[in-house]
Amino acid sequence: MLSVVMMAALAANAQGDVWRDEIAWRGQQAHMSVAKGERFILTGPFGKRDIGAQRMRTETASSMFDGLFAMAQEELTQNSVTAIRDDAFDHGQPIPCNCFETGAKWPYVWTRDLSYAIDLGLWQFDPQRSRNGLGFKLSSMRNPALPQGLYVMQDTGSGGSWPISTDRVVWFLGAQHLLDDKAFAGNVYRALSDTLAQDRQYAFDPELGLYRGETSFLDWREQTYPAWTASNVGFIAQSFALSTNVLHYQALQLAVRLAKEHGDAAKARRYEEQAAALRRAVNARFWRADRGMYMSYIGGDGTPYETYDLLGTALVIISGVAEGESARIALANYPTWAAGSPVIWPERSDQPVYHNRAIWPFVSAYALRAARVVDDPARIAHELRSIMRGAAMSGSNMENYELVTQATHVDEGELSGPVVDSPRQLWSVAAYLDMVNEGVFGLAQDGRIEPKLPVSLVPTLFGERDNIRLYGPERSITLRLPHKLQGNLLVADTIRQRGGETVVTLKAINQPLLPLRTDAPLYGPISPDAPAIDKDNRGWRVEADGKLVLYADGQRVGSIDGSTYIAQGAKPPCVSVTRVDGHGIESLHSPTVCGGEPAAIDDSWPRAWTAPATGRYRVWLRYENNHGPINTGVTAAVKVLLAHCGNEAPQRVPMVMPHSMGEQSSSQGVITAKAGAACRFELEQGFNMSDLSHFAHYTGGKGGSKGPLNDARIGDLIITPATGTL
Known part of the structure; x- marks a missing residue:
């Protein structure tokens, strides 16, 4: 039992109700009771749920905490399947796969969902099933005219998928934990080499030193990008996202490590140089000193956008890309609401709830990890309580919640939502498991035990106990309170191994207070029309x-x-x-318009042009790609423009042409030419997702079962003097 002095200290640190067997929220309650046989009964607004005994368990003062941990494991079992299906693949027929499905409403495997979930700890619960799922997302090349290899797949998505979306490298975030299997590790290194080389060729921009492509996970265009991208994703193909660039940095870091292990010192040095340059570019381009935050994305010419996202912010901190105090400042300046932290900010007043105005538990789990990196007890507690509350009040680890109410649905007419919300969403299940294993008990990714537990959570987890325990199949962890509780963060004082039990005696330290930002306006202003x-x-x-x-x-x-x-x-x-509002917040940008009359060359290939002056020239194509809808598919057209100017070496510029609504402009690149130089332009075939063998199973659109398709109707070649950095 705790001493009277200790109990007084705990009472002083308690924040509101202590959440032992009940959570109250906005006039409703969820209650957890313990039943026979290590079972739990959860009741709440959703009804009643009987939760069975699980292979891992926690023993704390909070039956709510313990029961929700059991519920997450139960839902992981429900997501462990022998076959998956999706209407867009094999005509919706079951596909054998001993892997994790994505959720109750998503019975398939998607690259980013699975990879984030594995990184959030599923590799510890079922490593073989994790490998199977990741293996399902690897593919060889079915187009014999292209470089053969092993590649990570970008799922169907914006404008016909990759390279409009380029976050497939998240695959390596999950795979890095499963390299103890020799055959799998060999595939990881091969896929890493081939995928990075492909992204470097088609998605990397040497001008800004960044990888192009959409924000990771935030792939409903008009929810997070300017509204005009709903019908034209060319801007997204040209832009740069924080999260996607950090994922490339992490993939490069893994490549350094594996190249060294394979004895390829030259390759390791090349990856190391690329990673270091990318880290510098991220900090130079995305950091806004006036806001003390990292922007979510920037335009293709480096234009800053007043938009921020929690996953990108968390990843830039966790990865070590954030420099110095920018890590602590960026997290402290990211706004919160009572229910949790939004995945984007500012919100869009003209969009329904989904990514907009929403809490996603898996992102909250990454924010919790980031808070642990910067030793921020207030943020650790806030994200932990948000994950717990959401699961308790809805009776499942849901895909997402509305930001203000943390409800699974709010009725606001056309703005109602979340528009889609699935129970037992895999990465939300992983979020709860990771919140327990790492967030509370400090079980780090590398096996070290490094608890960082806010003192404000002691009343919930310890009550009148002096210890709490995590019981696993092979090891258990016991956290013991110190004799004195003076401080705001509990960390390890001593760690002792006693058989299969690790006993950690905690000590309380004082960390500089970083108060949660609760004064931010909810919405940003609406974008103006083009000038x-x-x-x-x-x-x-x-x-x-x-x-x-x-x-x-x-x-x-x-x-x-x-x-x-x-x-x-x-x-x-x-x-x-x-447009700027009364809070000083800027809207997203209007469409961009350019002055002047550029040279427009419309002829058969090769096309000819003479440079009027020495300098840099922006080049792009007018095109039409009607092979699929704006929001999905695998047939974004990708070509390579070869410019032969005078006696100079040929210059290669990738041309990305997403699915379009009528004629649009491709992505842009830059060439250099001397005055009077005769330039000859040729167009080479590039690569898109339809070229991969896996997409022979795609029956939801073109470029699938009937064969690869990488084509567009090509119009004028546009050439204009380059301005700015592009």
């Missing part, structure tokens, strides 16, 4: 509707009230505008 730009004898005249902020060629020019001039120059600028 108009024209040239007269004073320069480039920009006209916009109202008081807005003007950007030109990736740089903030300043305020504009109706119209303004940009200094006349030889190179026509490209401009966009934003």
